[in-house]
Structure formats: structure tokens, C-alpha cells
Amino acid sequence: QVQLVESGGGLVQPGGSLRLSCAAAGSFFRFYTMGWYRQAPGKQRELVATVTTGGSTNYADSVKGRFTISRDNAKNTLYLQMNSLKPDDTAVYYCNCPTALGDYWGQGTQVTVSS
Numbered sequence: 070q071v072q073l074v075e076s077g078g079g080l081v082q083p084g085g086s087l088r089l090s091c092a093a094a095g096s097f098f099r100f101y102t103m104g105w106y107r108q109a110p111g112k113q114r115e116l117v118a119t120v121t122t123g124g125s126t127n128y129a130d131s132v133k134g135r136f137t138i139s140r141d142n143a144k145n146t147l148y149l150q151m152n153s154l155k156p157d158d159t160a161v162y163y164c165n166c167p168t169a170l171g172d173y174w175g176q177g178t179q180v181t182v183s184s
Contacts, residue, residue: 071097071173073164078178085154085182091147091164091175099142101168105149107160107180114163118149131157154182 072094081087089105104119118128118138126138137150147164159182164175 071095071166071168073166073173073175075162075164075175075178078162078180080181080183081154082184083155083182086150086152087154087180089149089151089162089178089180091149093145093147093164093166095145097166097168098140098145098147101166103140103147104165104167105138105147106163106165107158108163108177109157109160112160117162120147151180154180156182158182 074092075089077087077089079087099122102119102121105117106114107117108114116129117132118126118136120126120138120140128136135153139148159180161177161179163177166173
């Protein structure tokens with residue numbers, strides 16, 4: 070069974086930084102591309118970034134140059150370093166693992182960017 074648990078969210082001022090973590094339970098982690106998504110109030114869930122098993126990354130245009138996705142396969146953990154945060158980054162952030170049996174999601178962690 071795939072279990073994903075996010076942490077690291079919180080309240081931060083514009084221009085600040087946060088680092089999100091996603092701990093994966095199980096030995097599946099290193100075999101799959103992993104991703105971060107976010108959902109703001111009243112909006113659809115959107116892709117933020119992905120990282121392949123080989124470390125190749127992909128980012129939404131809105132976060133390029135500010136966010137960095139990474140993974141530690143030895144620790145079964147996915148990260149999202151978020152810098153230069155803006156109020157528009159306010160959302161619930163979700164960890165995602167797409168598998169042949171379907172997509173798995175964590176419970177989400179709230180990020181609020183406000184002065």
C-alpha cells in the first residue's frame with residue numbers, strides 16, 4: 070500500500086521560504102516519478118513540479134526559478150524548496166505518486182503566504 074505524508078507547510082510572509090517534505094511509506098518510492106500539486110480555494114488542483122527516478126525535473130511556469138523539487142531515495146522522501154513566495158502561492162500542497170494502479174495522494178499541507 071502506498072502512503073504519503075506531507076509536512077512543512079505554514080504561514081510565511083511574501084518573499085519568504087518554506088521547505089515541504091513528503092515521506093513515503095513502503096519500498097515503491099524509488100521506482101516512480103513523484104510530483105507536487107497544489108489547490109487554491111475555488112480553483113482546480115494544478116501541477117507544481119515533478120521529478121523522475123533519474124532526477125529530471127519539470128516545473129509549472131508560475132514557479133520556475135523559485136521552487137526546487139528533489140528526492141532522497143535512501144530516505145523515501147520528496148522535497149519542495151519554495152523561495153520568493155508570493156500570495157498567489159497560497160494553497161494546499163499535495164504529494165503525488167502516479168502508478169499503474171492509479172494515482173496516490175497525501176493528505177496535503179497548507180501553505181499561506183500573507184503579510
